[in-house]
Amino acid sequence: MDIVARVLQSYGINAADAQVTPFGTGLINHTWKISAGGKSYILQKINDRVFTDPGAIDRNICSIAGYLRQHAPEYLFAAPVPTTDGRTLVNEASLDGGFYRLYPFINGSHSKDVVQDASQAFEAASQFGRFTRLLSGFDAGSLETTLPSFHDLSLRYGQFLDALEKGNVERIEASAELIAFMRLHAGIVSDFRSISVNPAFKKRVTHHDTKISNVLFNENNEAVCVIDLDTVMPGYFISDVGDMMRTYLPTVSEEEKDFSKIQVRDDVYKSIVVGYYAEMEDELSAEEVKYFFYAGKFMIYMQALRFLTDHLNNDVYYGAKYEGHNFVRAGNQAVLLQRLMEKAGSLNMQ
Template sequence: MESQYNKEDVEGILSHFFIRGKVASITPFGSGHINSTFYVKNTDSNEPDYLLQKINHSVFKDVPGLIGNILLVTSHLKEKLKDVPGADPDKEVLTLVETKSGGFFTKDANGNYWRVYYFIKDTKSYDQVETPKQAFETGKAFGRFQKLLSDLDAEQLCHTIPNFHNIEMRLQQLHDAIDADPKGRVKEVEFIIDFINERAWQMGAVLRAGREGKLPLRIIHYDTKLNNVLLNKNDEVQCVIDLDTVMPGYVAYDFGDAIRTIINTSAEDEKQLDKINLNIPLFKAYTEGYFAEASGFLTENEIESLSHGMVLLPYMQTVRFLTDYIQGDTYYKIHFPGHNLQRSVAQMQLLNRIENEYDVLKGIIKDVAY
């Protein structure tokens, strides 16, 4: 457990929620960069286990808006799944636990915000795709997620992180960090800055198409990593999780972010660059899974935009990791000095690999879509 929270502290926080049974143990859970998550095991096997999360309100500044988004989206998903034969909304959609004061989050004496989800048992997640079936199921998960939300007005959701995938703003943040250079790190990263600047215009294609009305605004996930999908014991999709960034956006963003992790033969922070290669069969499997669910609502322009997304998102992460490194590692959790720089270089290498195979990958999208 994180050093600043002992069992008594966490049990005190849990006492604000309608928790059934009694706490047997509380342990840190998951591999997320942003929030702090604890697995709460129940003493009574007939009662649910829980996930307690401290919401990082330096990242998510509008916590009531964030919780409102999650309630709106999960309620809509459950309502839509009621009409799907064989579906179980409570096992396929996250459920927030209500507080005793009538809300869905609480604030502790130190000003930290907390929420509780029911833990979905008999599921698993992976940090890296291991099989084509997992890639296919992950594609299905996010395709279905977008499809089920395609008839919900995106304007009803607030932007929990404004301009999250606005590449123009991300580049401006980078250039502001370069100008300030608070830690004196710019000189050592000039080769990455040159790489980024050479591609800046082409990477604005999705944003420009959206502004011109060529792409519809959808409700998207914004963090489509494999470990944000729970699979059942047969490696079949069960539930999409980590809904903090669900907000209005373009489908290319979600497709590109998924491809960024699924196609990569190594971790996103791989130090040995020669290990970073593309697993094209996994790319094809993800694309097939995605279109198995999403083909019915996507426009032709959206399908065309997916290939832009697959280069934009590794580029975006190159920019974001580098910005955080220059600023002094203030956003992402790091595990050693220079971690964000290592992440940025790895994403740059991944983008190089994708650019080299761009025509092949775009051809796969076209073949699957049509």
């Protein structure tokens, strides 16, 4: 019996009577759609090389699910399906099989890989805002950290400086212009350090991975719920808003080599603002509101730093599909940052 069949057996599902097909475009976890007994499910194998404590993820999600059942029962939250003996995480690590969990498949739903228009950005932003707002009474400090220092910009900048001292000398020399750009805008790091000690900035239940593919839409293209909760941890609102800006604003991805195609869509930006504020306006402090535009700078700059750092360190973290891959990605994000900063006046933000 293979590992997937063993896992399904834990849920009382006979693999021989089920249809098991790979599902989605995620790069971290392995995902399958399971159809059995007239029902459909999503089975995921957690990548425990990235998430070294799958139990922490499971405990976080179960705690949130319990809170929402009590305080927002009308909210659609795809909680894990328990096994026949009540577990929500199946551990097959002793057989080199890893960790698995099963979710209900939301019938009639679909996900998107790219934000095509402003209405989609609004729907997604409002869903992520609603998720955080509904959990405003939940003790964010009780959540376990699943990716330590994930959005710690001070740490990322320190890793960048370390790479300048110890990295590939040839790559450092060839990256001089991009390195200078990152140094020039190091004030973004200083702002983050100020935020991290400012009591006006509240640590909330934060998703930390707000790309459009982590929202489910119905047949009317209305967002119905957020998914992929592995990175849910205490965090600042700038993480969720910033990741939306980084991934929604341009029409091209971070893989685009033709930087002339990188533009910031004003209508999408404004839809992120309106959608998120629709849910979070009463939750954000006046000081936090002033940093809404900064959220985009924060996330784009950090991702550019991470790509450039990896390039200087010979691609040990992200890997590379071609020579200079992470250098291209870093340059792409640097241009996106520049395009966003050029819009500061026209978008009427700080």
